[in-house]
Amino acid sequence: MSDHEHLDPRLDARLDDAFASFTRDLAHAPSPGAAAAISTARRHRRTRVGGVALAALLAVGGGLAVPGLVGAGDGVAAGGGSARFDRDALAAATDGWIGEWEDWERYSPWGGGSFGAESCATPASATSAPEPTSTGVSRFVSHSGSSAVVVVEGFADATTADEAQDRALPAPDTCGTTTTYDVDGVEVRHDSMPSDGDAADDMWLGDVWSARIGDARAELQVVNDTGVADDATAERVAEALVAGLRDGWTQESDDVVPQPEGKGDLPAWPGADVERALAGWHAAARMTATGTPHTPCLGESLQSGAVSTEAGGTPQGVTHRFAGYADDTSGPEKVETMLAELRACRDAQMRVETLPNGVHVATYDTGGAAGRAALWFAAEGDRAALVAVEGADRPMPPGVEQDVADELRAALGLPWE
Incomplete structure (x- = not known):
């Protein structure tokens, strides 16, 4: 099976591999999801971590009627605040849960192996999500082997970005538990998908955050073996994601080149x-x-x-x-x-x-x-x-x-x- 079958063809060019192995195949996505950035090997419930993936990249979660709207307190995004979503921001937001992060490096001694993921995490509608005009990706790995990928997409206008947001993830509460945080007027969706026990002592894609502001959207996917984020951590990450989306910085970014008519898919890689x-x-x-x-x-x-x-x-x-x-x-x-x-x-x-x-x-x-x-x-x-x-x-x-x-x-x- 070619890697092209595993990754969103639109994403993979943009994201670049964002992690050839870290994601649900490099997964998931139709929108450059974290998974997409990380990996290139899609499995039904098991994704190879090591081979651009969390390739991850990420896509952003849906503006469907989500339950549990939670108002975030004063944080890094309060009052229209913006800040880079870098390893320091991620470490501060996940302190007490994961906490210690490094920028992804090819020869990092951490990470690798494989991780489980719920097959329901990617809706069929994601494949028909609107095409972004630009994408950016950042990848991080912790000393304990956890991986995180954030992807930021730009669209032609806010309406298109909103449509892409709606199509990126399943309906709320259909794949784990969905909570929506109100961060300084921005809705951030958090999907918490605990391991079902099939991947005991193994890495698991358990947390996905996504948000949209105007004509841009972002998604963060985290894989680890210590369980899903608690409410306080999930809220801090939501704040950091909003601040990061406003700032717009990513480790890598590219304008998206539309695929011209007459070009199909690349042939299967041998x-x-x-x-x-x-x-x-x-x-x-x-x-x-x-x-x-x-x-x-x-x-x-x-x-x-x-x-x-x-x-x-x-x-x-x-x-x-x-x-x-x-x-x-x-x-x-x-x-x-x-x-x-x-x-x-x-x-x-x-x-x-x-x-x-x-x-x-x-x-x-x-x-x-x-x-x-x-x-x-x-x-x-x-x-x-x-x-x-x-x-x-x-x-x-x-x-x-x-x-x-x-x-x-x-x-x-x-x-x-």
Whole structure:
């Protein structure tokens, strides 16, 4: 199954993988939900955490007649207040529940594994939610392995944003307990979905907050193994989310490029074929998975300007990204920029070569026992793709370089679906 099937095609391009594994498949969403940012592997009740996902991204919750309207007290959003929703804001809001957060980093020693999620958390109507004009995502991980993803979407107008809000989540109280907080005149929806016990001692997507202000909306999804937030914590998080939505800051942000007519979905990513081509060459130790490789000196990203993209990764340090463009020049131009950046790199013993089939391969060593890595990338017409392996503790096996390049070239030759 391709990652594209797991992620909202509109989101995945925008969010970029926001966490290739952290979410309900990278989940959930139709609107760039947290889940979407994090993961790329959708399961019915189980989502792979490590491989851009909480990919999470998030979508925002519905303006349906929600029960339990609770008035928030004076907080960071009082009096029209705004403040960045960063790791410090998240830590303050979740103090006593989770509390200690870090910005998501590829080599973070925390996070990873898998997490459970209620399959009812994403309504069918979410797939027909309006298209945003911009999206932003921020991802965080705690020392205990909890993950959080917040996504902010901009729309053409407030009416469109309100419609997107309504379609993003199920009707109140149909998937856990729904509470609505009045934060300085803004309604924030909190869905609390305790684990049903099937995932004992495992991570669980138990809390989702969402809000809309004017033509923008935001959603926060939190995965942890310590249970759902209590009322006081849920209210503090609601206040922080409103302040953050007003501020508008996110770690990553992009304008959304509408998918032109005549472009369908990207072809299915040949994940199993690539795994076979790698012949067991992967990271020596488990790591969190994203859809963006952590390659020294590389600043260009395939997803920038793409009309459709999918990404995925595994806790074995293997990632991929597939991007489709409105024209036949954007992909090759990005690949040329990548080549220039990597060839000019003086870090990590970077070596770049172009194979006979036109696939470029960068091999490098970041040092230490598990410092070996490689990146394959190429473009063909209106598409570009890459495969990366990081954290290996041994040299690449003979034949793997060409075998992976052949699979990448074959994938680029597949027609749009």
